[in-house]
Amino acid sequence: MKRIAPVLLLLLSLVFAASAQKTTVTKSKITFEIKNLGIKTGGSIGGVQANIQFNPANLPASSIEATADVKTINTDNDERDSHLKSEDFFEVTRYPKITMNSVSFSKKGSNYVGKFNVTIKNKTKQLDVPFSYVQSGNTETFKGTLKLNRLDFGVGDSSLVLSNDVTVNIEIEVSKS
Secondary structure, three states: OOOHHHHHHHHHHHHHHHHOOOEEEEEEEEEEEEEEOOEEEEEEEEEEEEEEEOOOOOHHHOEEEEEEEEEEEEOOOHHHHHHHHOOOOOOOOOOOEEEEEEEEEEEEOOEEEEEEEEEEOOEEEEEEEEEEEEEEOOEEEEEEEEEEEHHHHOOOOOOOOEOOEEEEEEEEEEEEO
8 A cells, every 4th residue: 555655646746747737829810701792701810818738648638718809800801890899799898708618529530529618799609619639749739610600699680691600710729838
């Protein structure tokens, strides 16, 4: 029993050290695409912050928490950007962040699928996000795509010209220290 205690202590300290690793977002790119009058249009959202504890060998213990700053929305059209930030769409003064919190992960072929609680305008919906994961040294890269219905989150109203379906592409690179 005396020999087991130091081994258990060592294992617990290794688990704690691995879970306490700090992740720093080094690159991020969030783009979205929606049809307006049947023509694809889109933009980007920045200000990404994330706490990522992802371990392909231990998916149940993995977690991803991320936010994006809706005030950074950019469609290369100042008038449209202002409209998207208004009460008609995102209400950025009241709801400045979009959040994603993982619920679970599964392996699918060479990639992964994460179940995430996505919150926009204080409305949360669980969505599946297929993504790829590449680790190179202390750098981890995640690339995923999700589809959502903007009306589920109260973003805009029903429209004959603006699609309800939005495709969101996410690329995040983090370094672990």
